[in-house]
Amino acid sequence: LFCINVILYRQFPFSAPDAPYEVAALVMTNHILFALIAAAIFESGRLIFRDLRFALLSVFACISCSSYIVWAGTAKDHILTSAIFALVILFLIRYLYTDGWWNATIAFFFAGILIWIRPEIGIVVSGMLFLVYIANIFQGNARNSPTAEHILVSVSSIAGLIVGAVPFFLNNLLLTGNFLTPVWVAPRPAIPIMNTTQQVTEIV
Numbered sequence: 559l560f561c562i563n564v565i566l567y568r569q570f571p572f573s574a575p576d577a578p579y580e581v582a583a584l585v586m587t588n589h590i591l592f593a594l595i596a597a598a599i600f601e602s603g604r605l606i607f608r609d610l611r612f613a614l615l616s617v618f619a620c621i622s623c624s625s626y627i628v629w630a631g632t633a634k635d636h637i638l639t640s641a642i643f644a645l646v647i648l649f650l651i652r653y654l655y656t657d658g659w660w661n662a663t664i665a666f667f668f669a670g671i672l673i674w675i676r677p678e679i680g681i682v683v684s685g686m687l688f689l690v691y692i693a694n695i696f697q698g699n700a701r702n703s704p705t706a707e708h709i710l711v712s713v714s715s716i717a718g719l720i721v722g723a724v725p726f727f728l729n730n731l732l733l734t735g736n737f738l739t740p741v742w743v744a745p746r747p748a749i750p751i752m753n754t755t756q757q758v759t760e761i762v
Contacts, residue, residue, distance in 0.1 A: 585631060585632065587638075588629065588630045588631070588632070588634075588637045588638070589630055589631075591630070591637050591638055591640075591641040592626060592627075592629075592630035592637060592641075594641050594644070594645075595620075595621075595626060595637070595640055595641050595644045596617050596621060598641070598644035598645055598647070598648045599616055599617045599620050599621075599644060600613050600614065600616065600617050601613075601648055602616065602644075602647060602648050602651050603615070603616030603617065605651050605652065605655050606651065626640060635675065635676070638675055639672065639675055639676050639679060642668050642671050642672045642675060643672060643679075643683060645664075645665075645668045646665050646668045646669050646672065646683060646687065649661045649662070649664045649665035649668065650662075650665045650687060650690065653665060653691075653694075654690075654694065659711045659712070659714075659715050660715075662691055662715040662718075663714070663715040663717075663718040664718065665687060665718075666684075666687065666691075666715060666716055666717075666718035666719040666722065667718040667719070667721055667722040668722060669683055669684040669687050669719055669722060670684070670718065670719045670720065670721060670722020670723035670724070670726070671722045671723075671725070672684070672722075673722070673723045673726050674722075674723060674725045674726035674729065677726070677740050680726075684719055688716070688719075691715070691716070695712050726740075729741070
């Protein structure tokens, strides 16, 4: 989708003189993410309830009782945050129900991506995911004696968080010079605030 957008993209005219031309592409992407959220919720409900009717009910309940529909028609990043969070929950549920270590790895990977998108949300989600993961490991170790292979697999799953957060670190390093300093907390030069009338006058 990104490559097609780069090759075939044409600017859309807007009435506002300072409106970004990329809004249409962002809104189209949000529509796709909206569909992804519905699919992730359905699969999560299917795993939990083991019933397709309740899985569908989960989708309708989450979509109808939230602002997803509004976000899907705008260029805000809320829908992207929700989509990645839904994938974190989905693969966490798959890990808890199947005990497949790769599901935990993917959940940590998407948690790292979430840190890149919204650091204040991603850090909290990653912390809670880590606590649930560790609690499940200790619960399993209480029933069975852990092997060296099991410990290695458990540690490697957490490494998915670091891999997912690579874009976050690179973005910080390129824009702020410090891989731990997000752009939104970096000092910025003072910019005079102009009202809309002044902006229109300068453009004309």
